[in-house]
Every structure is written in structure tokens, then in C-alpha cells.
Amino acid sequence: EDHLKVIDLQASTTIDLAIGDKLPHLGTIVDHVMQQNAVQIIDDLDAIRQNEKNEKLFINNDLKACLLAPLTSRGQVNGVLALYAKDSSKFHEIPETVEGITNIISFAVEESRLSAAVSKRNQELVTIKQIGSALASSTFDMKQVLKYTMDMIRTLMNVEAGSLSLVKDNELEFAVAFELDMTQLQKIKLKLGQGISGAVATRGEAIIENDPPASSHFDPVIDEITGFRTRSVLCVPMISQGKVIGVIEVLNKQEGDFSAGDKDILQSIATSVSIAMENARLYEKTVSMAEQERGIRGMFQKFVPKEIIDKIIHGSAVNKEFVDELKTITLLNIDIRGFSELARKIGPQKSVALLNYFFSVMGGIVFKHSGIVDKYLGDGFLALFGAPVSTAMDAENAVSAALEMQESIPAINEDYAQELLDAPVNIGVSIYTGEVVVGNIGFDMKMDYTVIGDSVNNVFKLQKFTKPLPDSIVIAESTCRAAQTPLEIRELDHTLNGMKIYELLGRKKNS
Numbered sequence: 323e324d325h326l327k328v329i330d331l332q333a334s335t336t337i338d339l340a341i342g343d344k345l346p347h348l349g350t351i352v353d354h355v356m357q358q359n360a361v362q363i364i365d366d367l368d369a370i371r372q373n374e375k376n377e378k379l380f381i382n383n384d385l386k387a388c389l390l391a392p393l394t395s396r397g398q399v400n401g402v403l404a405l406y407a408k409d410s411s412k413f414h415e416i417p418e419t420v421e422g423i424t425n426i427i428s429f430a431v432e433e434s435r436l437s438a439a440v441s442k443r444n445q446e447l448v449t450i451k452q453i454g455s456a457l458a459s460s461t462f463d464m465k466q467v468l469k470y471t472m473d474m475i476r477t478l479m480n481v482e483a484g485s486l487s488l489v490k491d492n493e494l495e496f497a498v499a500f501e502l503d504m505t506q507l508q509k510i511k512l513k514l515g516q517g518i519s520g521a522v523a524t525r526g527e528a529i530i531e532n533d534p535p536a537s538s539h540f541d542p543v544i545d546e547i548t549g550f551r552t553r554s555v556l557c558v559p560m561i562s563q564g565k566v567i568g569v570i571e572v573l574n575k576q577e578g579d580f581s582a583g584d585k586d587i588l589q590s591i592a593t594s595v596s597i598a599m600e601n602a603r604l605y606e607k608t609v610s611m612a613e614q615e616r617g618i619r620g621m622f623q624k625f626v627p628k629e630i631i632d633k634i635i636h637g638s639a640v641n642k643e644f645v646d647e648l649k650t651i652t653l654l655n656i657d658i659r660g661f662s663e664l665a666r667k668i669g670p671q672k673s674v675a676l677l678n679y680f681f682s683v684m685g686g687i688v689f690k691h692s693g694i695v696d697k698y699l700g701d702g703f704l705a706l707f708g709a710p711v712s713t714a715m716d717a718e719n720a721v722s723a724a725l726e727m728q729e730s731i732p733a734i735n736e737d738y739a740q741e742l743l744d745a746p747v748n749i750g751v752s753i754y755t756g757e758v759v760v761g762n763i764g765f766d767m768k769m770d771y772t773v774i775g776d777s778v779n780n781v782f783k784l785q786k787f788t789k790p791l792p793d794s795i796v797i798a799e800s801t802c803r804a805a806q807t808p809l810e811i812r813e814l815d816h817t818l819n820g821m822k823i824y825e826l827l828g829r830k831k832n833s
Contacts (some may be wrong), residue, residue, distance in 0.1 A: 326352070326401060329431075335405075335785060347402075349375045354397045355390045361420060363802035364388040365410040365525060381406065389413040391424045395432040403427060427645040435663065467598050468498045475591060476500050479584065483550065486560075486595075487512070489567055489804035490575035494523055497568070506548050517628070518557050519569045526557040526566050528589060534577040556580040558589045562600040597682060646761035651755060651773070652720040652801060653781040654693065656684055656727060659748040659792065661701035676738055677701065680747065683730055692721040696772055704781070706773060709760045717755050717804035724751045724795045727827065728825040731793055750788030753826075755800040758779030787816055787823060 325344040333339075351370055355362050368385055370376045379388060387410035393401040401799045403424050407413065407561050413420075458666040468486055475484055485499035485507065496507040521539040524736050534540040534556045545552050553574045570592045575584070623681050658664075658680065665673040672742045681703070686703045692715070697704040702744070705723070708716035729747065735746040756777030762769050787796045799822040802809060810825035 329401075335382060335384070337385075339381045342676070345378045349373075351376055351379065352390060352402055352404075355402060356392055359392050359394060359399055361391045361417060363390065363410055363413045364390070366371070379404075383410060386410075387413060387421065389419050393424055393431065395427045395428045400428070400431065402738045434642075464599060465498075467595070470593065471595050472498050472500050475570070475588070479520040479556075479572050479588065480575065480576045481556075481572040484570070484572040486570050487523075487568055489523055494519055494569065502550060503548055507544075510547060512541075512543060518546070518555050519571050521573075522557045522559050523566050526559050526561060528585050529555070530556045530582075530585060554580055556584055556588060558585065558592045560592045560596040560599070562596045567596060567599060594682070597678060620634045646759055647710075648757060648759055649708065649712055650755065651706055651712065651760070651777075652717045652755045652759050652804065653700065653719045653758070653773070653777060654688070654707065654724060655656060655699075655752045655781045655785055656705070656724075657699070657702035657750050657785055657788075659750060659789070664747075675774070676747075679737070680734060683734060684727055687723050687726045687730065691719040691726070693719060693723060704778070706760075708757075709773060710771075715806060717753075717801050718806040720753050720801070721805055721809065721826065721829075724753055724797075724826065727751060730794055748792040750785055750791075750793075751795040752781050752784035752788060752797065753797040753801050754784055755798060755804045756780065784823065785820060787814060792826060797824055797826050799823065 326347050328339060328343045328345065329342050331339065347356070350373070351362070351364065364370065365387055367379060367388055368424075370379070385408060387407045389405040389407075389410075391403045392399045392404075393403060399561040403420070405413065405420075447669070471479040472486060474483060483499070483501035485502055486496050486497050487494040494512040496510065496512070497502065498504075499507055510519045514520050518529055518531060518534070518537065518539045518541070520541075529539065531537045531540065534543075534552050534555050540552075540555075542552075544550070549624050550573070555571065555573055556575075557569055557571040559566045560570060570588060572580075572588065584715055644679060661673075668676070681698075685703070691707070692713075693705045693707040695703050696706050705720075707720040707723075707736075728751065731747060731749060736749070755779055756775075758773040758777045760771075760773045762771050762772070763771050784796050784798065788794045796814070797809075797811070798818060802811060802824060808830040809824075810827040810830050814823050814825060816823055
């Protein structure tokens with residue numbers, strides 16, 4: 323950055339400086355000290371007055387001498403300690419003392435930064451969990467969901483204002499906002515492509531602008547109508563079933579610029595809101611459990627990696643059919659045990675909310691470990707690791723995903739303790755590595771990127787061996803061989819087509 327911020331100050335006389343002031347340092351003597359990473363004593367400040375960039379160093383006419391010492395942490399200069407006096411005689415006597423002081427200050431500053439970062443991250447995770455739980459349980463009251471979401475964003479993002487807009491008839495309409503006049507906003511309809519939010523809605527990608535007037539996307543019309551002054555913008559798309567259904571935009575971060583971390587947090591929230599909105603839309607049309615299942619399947623199309631979308635779009639662009647491939651991949655099937663009985667106990671609305679939350683957690687784990695969700699199967703799904711892009715880590719990634727799924731079950735049961743009563747969620751996970759045919763299969767009106775072959779049948783056959791073992795993971799010998807790390811396994815008294823099968827207990831610890 324081109325400014326230093328005054329974080330602490332001690333003075334026995336009146337000076338032209340205050341805590342919180344930002345001082346430009348590029349091209350100054352301070353910049354030189356930071357680049358050289360060495361203490362410098364200035365015996366007479368008047369001697370450097372000819373460089374007007376040093377003007378901020380003159381904080382009192384009686385203080386003629388200055389000692390500048392870099393604050394270094396992990397080999398990087400992060401700031402400067404400045405000492406002032408009427409003359410420099412004392413400074414020449416204390417170089418070792420100054421070095422000790424700067425080491426202590428550097429350590430304290432770094433510790434404070436790390437502590438603040440950890441605290442902020444913890445708060446972000448807590449808030450995101452609260453939003454996810456609220457959305458899962460309030461799926462069908464969309465006005466309340468959107469209002470609650472924006473309230474949590476205001477707390478979490480530390481911004482001056484924000485809004486959520488929905489796509490309707492190729493235009494963006496403001497649905498909810500904070501610190502902005504909704505009576506004015508409701509008069510505004512942005513065309514897709516107009517302004518930053520319109521560009522996000524068109525492209526389906528987030529935009530960060532920390533200098534909006536310099537952006538080709540910025541449209542001042544909203545500021546002109548509302549009287550608000552936009553200084554920085556972060557806008558992310560809300561995507562459902564592969565289509566942008568709206569955008570969330572936050573304005574004027576209170577401290578610093580919007581970062582990639584801010585974008586990831588807001589995008590996570592937008593994804594949760596998109597899922598909740600899709601649930602509400604589907605619930606209005608739902609008259610059977612089959613339609614509810616299609617809704618859940620549609621919600622989690624967001625877990626298809628970019629590589630697949632790019633590959634399919636590229637094939638369409640050149641009017642070529644998607645080429646089928648025979649390849650070795652690892653398949654993972656997860657299933658909720660006894661869900662039909664559980665659904666009868668807790669009713670359809672709570673069943674849908676529970677499934678939404680369950681698939682959100684488990685689908686997120688699959689995506690995290692480079693897999694895709696291929697088929698939704700009522701109360702479970704089939705995930706693929708190695709399609710369309712295969713790596714040596716496919717089996718390893720599937721194992722990692724399965725173990726993380728297993729570890730997540732207690733948290734799901736805790737979050738839904740009241741709804742589940744004495745019937746907690748239990749799962750079975752099966753993993754099989756083998757050859758399949760993968761491709762875009764279907765017809766013009768309905769095409770799915772999916773897999774077919776004996777290996778698909780085999781991963782489902784493995785499921786029956788998980789039934790006597792609640793929350794267990796059963797894997798084929800082929801997966802054990804393909805895994806990159808030693809696994810802690812227990813051989814079962816069964817085989818599958820002559821292949822040994824095992825219960826996965828974890829990874830072997832280094833001895």
C-alpha cells in the first residue's frame with residue numbers, strides 16, 4: 323500500500339499528528355528506510371525539506387531530530403517506528419535499544435493482526451452457519467429469508483449499505499436493501515448489462531470495484547436518484563439451476579478495500595439464498611415427493627465444476643456432439659438410512675428442509691474435494707471423482723470426501739436435534755473405482771452429463787454392506803489400490819465379483 327496508518331502515539335508536546343492518520347510514504351525518507359530495512363537517524367529534519375514528499379515528517383518545529391526504525395516480521399517490513407527529539411545526540415547512543423524495542427513492537431503488531439484475523443474468521447463462519455440454518459428452516463417464507471439474510475450481511479461484511487435484486491423479464495428489480503431508500507430503489511429497474519449489478523447478472527460472475535467511477539461498468543444513475551455516494555462495490559450473482567436469478571451488492575467497505583476473501587464469503591451467502599429461493603419456488607408446485615426430489619436435484623446443479631460447463635458449452639458452440647469417453651474414475655454413493663420412516667415422523671416440510679441442509683453439506687464436501695454430484699436418488703446421491711478431468715488423486719479425493727462426510731454427521735444431528743427427536747440421521751457411503759462410459763447423455767430437450775457401466779452398478783451393490791454398520795464407509799479393493807495414502811481398513815467377509823471389500827476406518831498414522 324502507498325500509505326502508513328498511525329496505530330499508536332505518545333507525545334509530551336503538541337504535534338501535528340493523530341492516531342488513525344494515514345501518511346503517504348512512497349518516495350519519502352520513510353520509504354527509503356523500509357526498502358533498506360535499516361535504522362536511520364536524521365540529525366536535522368530541515369535538511370530533507372527540499373523533498374516536499376517528506377512534509378508529513380515535520381510534526382513540530384521544535385523537534386529537529388528524528389530516528390526511523392523499520393518494523394520487521396517474518397522478513398517483511400510492515401511499518402516504521404519514529405522517534406523525535408530536539409537534537410539527535412541521544413539517538414546515537416541507543417541503536418541496540420531501538421533494535422530490541424522494534425522487535426517487541428513487531429511481534430506485538432503481528433500477534434494482534436493474527437488474533438484479529440482469527441476472530442474475524444470465526445465470526446464469519448458462525449454467521450454463515452446461522453444463515454444456512456435459518457435458510458434451511460425458513461425455506462418457504464421468502465420475504466423473511468431475504469430480510470434476515472441482509473441483516474446478517476450488514477453485520478458480517480462491515481459495509482455502509484447493501485441490496486438484493488432479482489431478475490424479472492430481463493431486468494433487475496430491487497427486492498430488499500439496508501441503509502438505502504427502498505421507495506426510491508423500487509422505482510429503478512436496471513436492464514441486464516446495465517451498471518455493475520447488471521454486468522454481474524449478465525456474466526454470472528462476481529465483480530469487485532474499489533474505484534467505481536474508473537470502472538466501465540459503473541452507472542451513477544442510482545447514486546443520482548438516491549443521493550448515496552458509492553466509493554467501493556462488491557457484487558455477486560445468485561445462481562439457481564444454472565441461471566442467474568438475482569444479485570447481492572454491498573457498498574463502501576468501512577475499512578480498506580473489498581478483497582477476494584470478502585467475495586468468497588458473500589458468494590457463499592448468495593448460494594445459500596439461491597437454494598432457499600429455489601426451494602420456495604419448487605414447493606409451490608410440489609404435490610408429490612417426486613417433485614420435491616427434482617427440486618433438490620435442481621438446487622445442487624451448482625456443484626458441477628466449471629470444467630464440465632466449459633466442455634459442454636465448447637461442444638455446442640462448434641455444433642459437435644459431446645464425445646463419449648471410456649475412462650477409469652472413482653464413484654461415491656451416499657444414502658440416508660431409514661429416511662422414509664423418518665419423513666413420516668417429521669412431516670414433508672421438515673423433511674424437505676432436512677434434505678436441503680443434508681445435501682448442502684454433503685454436496686459441498688464433494689465439490690471441495692474436486693468431485694461432482696451426478697445423480698440425486700431420493701435420499702442420497704451419486705458423486706464422481708475423475709470426470710471429466712482425471713487425476714492421480716481421484717480415489718484419494720473420494721476417500722477424503724467420505725471421511726469428511728462421516729465426520730459431519732454429528733453436527734447435522736445436533737443442528738436438527740429438535741426435529742429428529744429420537745431418530746438421528748445415519749448414512750452409508752460406498753466407494754468403487756473402475757471403468758465407466760462418461761458423456762452428455764439424453765436428447766435435445768434434456769441432456770445430462772452422466773456415467774453408465776458396470777462400475778455404476780457395483781458402487782450401488784456395495785451399499786448393502788453398509789446397512790449393518792451405521793455411518794460406515796465400504797470401499798472396493800480397486801479403490802484401496804488407487805488411493806495415494808495408506809488406509810486403515812477392515813476386510814469384510816464378502817466379495818463383489820471376486821473383489822475384496824473393506825470397511826474404511828481412516829488413514830494410517832505415520833509411525
